[in-house]
Amino acid sequence: MDDEKDNLTVFFSTFRRKYKVFLASSGQEGMAIMKNNDIQLVITDQRMPEMTGTAFLEKIIPDYPDCIRIILTGFSDIDAVIQAINKGGVYRYITKPWDREEMKIMIDNGLETYNLKQQNKRLFEELKEANLTLEKKVIDRTRKIDDQNREITNSIYYASKIQNALLPPKDELDRLLPSYFVLNKPRDIIGGDYYWLTHKENKLIAAVADCTGHGVPGSFMSILGITLLNEIVNKSVTLRADEVLNQLRVNIINSLHQSSKRNGTRDGMEIALCIFDFDNGMLQYAGAFRPLYLIRENQLHILDGDTMPIGIYDDEKTSFISKEIPFRKDDIVYLFTDGYVDQIGGINRKTFRTKYFRELLLEIHRSPMGDQKEILWNKFIEWKGEIEQIDDVLVLGMKL
Numbered sequence: 001m002d003d004e005k006d007n008l009t010v011f012f013s014t015f016r017r018k019y020k021v022f023l024a025s026s027g028q029e030g031m032a033i034m035k036n037n038d039i040q041l042v043i044t045d046q047r048m049p050e051m052t053g054t055a056f057l058e059k060i061i062p063d064y065p066d067c068i069r070i071i072l073t074g075f076s077d078i079d080a081v082i083q084a085i086n087k088g089g090v091y092r093y094i095t096k097p098w099d100r101e102e103m104k105i106m107i108d109n110g111l112e113t114y115n116l117k118q119q120n121k122r123l124f125e126e127l128k129e130a131n132l133t134l135e136k137k138v139i140d141r142t143r144k145i146d147d148q149n150r151e152i153t154n155s156i157y158y159a160s161k162i163q164n165a166l167l168p169p170k171d172e173l174d175r176l177l178p179s180y181f182v183l184n185k186p187r188d189i190i191g192g193d194y195y196w197l198t199h200k201e202n203k204l205i206a207a208v209a210d211c212t213g214h215g216v217p218g219s220f221m222s223i224l225g226i227t228l229l230n231e232i233v234n235k236s237v238t239l240r241a242d243e244v245l246n247q248l249r250v251n252i253i254n255s256l257h258q259s260s261k262r263n264g265t266r267d268g269m270e271i272a273l274c275i276f277d278f279d280n281g282m283l284q285y286a287g288a289f290r291p292l293y294l295i296r297e298n299q300l301h302i303l304d305g306d307t308m309p310i311g312i313y314d315d316e317k318t319s320f321i322s323k324e325i326p327f328r329k330d331d332i333v334y335l336f337t338d339g340y341v342d343q344i345g346g347i348n349r350k351t352f353r354t355k356y357f358r359e360l361l362l363e364i365h366r367s368p369m370g371d372q373k374e375i376l377w378n379k380f381i382e383w384k385g386e387i388e389q390i391d392d393v394l395v396l397g398m399k400l
Contacts, residue, residue, distance in 0.1 A: 001030045001044040001056065002072070011043075014100055019107065027051030027059075034060055034067075040114045041068040041107060043094075061089055066117050068110035072096055153189070156216065160190045163219050166226045168197045176204055179399035181373035185339075185380075191392035192218020192269075193337045196229050202278050203239055208290065208335035208396050209271040209310075217267075218392070224255060225269055225310075241273050241286035242322040249288075249310045249320075258312035268311020272335045276327065276400070283327040286320045293334040293358070294327075295365045300358055331400045332365050339391035340376070345383035352383055369397055 001024040002008050008023045015021055022037060024030040027050055033039065042060070044053035051059075057069045069089055074096035085093070091113065092106055173180060176199055184195065192211035197204065207229065211221035228251045232244055252258075252268055272290035276283055285292045287305020294301045303323050308315070327333075341357045344350065364375050376395060 001025070001027070001042070001048075001053070003045065003048045007045070015104070015107070018104070027056045030056055031059070034064060039064070039067055041070065041110045043070045043072060043107075046071050046073040057090060066114060066121070068114050070094065070106060070110060072098065156189045159216070159219060163190050163194075163223060166223060167194065173197065177398050179369050181369040181395075181397045183373050183376055183393065183395040183397075185377070185389070185393040186214075187339070187389045187392050188215040190215060190219040192222055193339065193392035193394035194222040194226060195335070195394060195396050196226055198230070198233055200233060200239065204276040204278070205233060205239065205244075205273070206276070206333075206335065206396065206398065207271055207273040208337060208394055209269045210290070210337035210339075210392070210394070211269040212267040212311075214392060221267060221269060224252070225271075228252065228255070239275055240322055241275050241284045242320040244273055245271065245286050245288060245310065245320040249313075252311050256311075260312065260314070266312050268309040270305075270337070271310055272305060274333065274335070281326050281328075282324055283331075283333070284322050284324045286322045288320065290335070290337070293336075293361060294325075295332045295334075295361065296328060296330075298362070298365075300362055327400055329400060333398045333400070334361060334395065335398075336395040337392065339389075339393035340380060340395060342391055343380060343384050343387075343393070344390060345385055345387050349387070352380075369399055372397055 002011075003025050005025060008025065012021050012023055022033045022039065024033055026048065030042070030044070034042075042057065044056055046053040053071045057071065060067060060069075068091045071090050071093045072095075073093060091110055094103065094106060168176075173182070176197055182195060184193070186193065192213050192215075194209055194211070196207045196209070199205070209222070209225055211218045211225060213221065225248070228248055229244070232247045232251070233239065236244070236247075248271070249268075256267060258266065270287075270289040272285070272287040272292050274283060274285045274292055283294075285303045287303070288308060288310045290305050292303040292305075294303070303325075306318075306320050308318065308320075336357075341352050341354045343352050345352065360376070360379060364372050367375065373395075380393065
């Protein structure tokens with residue numbers, strides 16, 4: 001675009017064989033050409049009567065932002081050049097008279113820049129479309145995963161109802177244990193810790209067990225343990241704590257088809273089991289890794305279990321050992337799994353430890369049993385702070 005027709009003629013004759021050239025002698029003609037053709041590059045003289053080159057380039061920016069803009073100036077007017085660059089978004093400027101080779105290089109570079117812009121634009125649109133497609137897929141898959149998680153969670157909640165139904169119901173506990181508490185907090189919805197109580201021949205049999213694993217695997221083991229304990233006690237002619245554990249171990253090994261081979265399953269459980277003989281005032285206890293705590297007259301007495309599990313073991317023919325002591329009125333017996341003492345927390349992020357658990361029980365044992373449960377749980381929450389619960393927690397307290 002140039003108001004001097006001779007300049008237009010020279011330009012056209014120079015470049016018409018290399019490019020498709022449109023000529024305009026004014027801004028109005030230039031706007032008409034821009035409207036009716038796909039113009040990739042504009043070269044305009046700066047000094048024109050009706051509309052300056054800068055004004056023209058500035059005017060076409062909104063509708064043709066990708067068009068490459070070059071301005072010609074015949075004067076050493078740096079202000080006009082700066083204005084052209086700032087307002088007209090000029091790609092390059094050339095002073096008159098222009099050199100043919102220099103002009104060709106300028107045009108080729110400008111067209112290459114234009115083509116790169118268009119390619120980037122297409123790539124951006126393709127990427128945008130791909131992102132939308134990917135986002136839709138992610139949304140669909142997320143929805144599908146959410147639906148699956150919801151189904152799984154609902155199934156687990158239903159499984160927890162089944163597991164809880166196998167535990168002694170509250171009215172049965174109230175009948176068998178007038179003064180007690182059960183602190184049962186699985187790490188997940190369902191867990192591998194369980195408590196079990198039953199009554200036979202004026203004897204109360206109570207147990208607390210910690211099965212291998214957490215969540216669903218642990219809950220399967222707990223259901224197996226509860227079922228087998230019911231079967232063993234119902235069939236037993238004479239009740240002895242060691243015999244119950246020996247038979248439970250045999251049944252677990254047989255049920256899980258365990259063998260001494262190294263690649264076989266070694267799932268099992270730790271358990272503390274005690275039998276209260278009310279006719280003779282005797283407490284009989286046997287344990288697999290789990291102890292029994294008895295507090296009497298402000299003193300804590302510890303009955304340790306055997307150091308072998310309920311399940312496959314290198315020396316599973318070794319019998320569990322029963323320990324028998326007389327019990328008195330107001331004795332308090334605690335059975336528990338290791339989830340409470342193993343919880344990480346505190347300022348130094350350490351385990352709660354058995355020592356502090358014993359001190360805490362001695363500190364609170366005079367409180368009503370329901371208050372003891374609340375104190376134990378509040379202390380646990382305080383100890384772990386923001387750290388997640390790492391294991392199932394189960395504590396059973398019984399005041400005789």
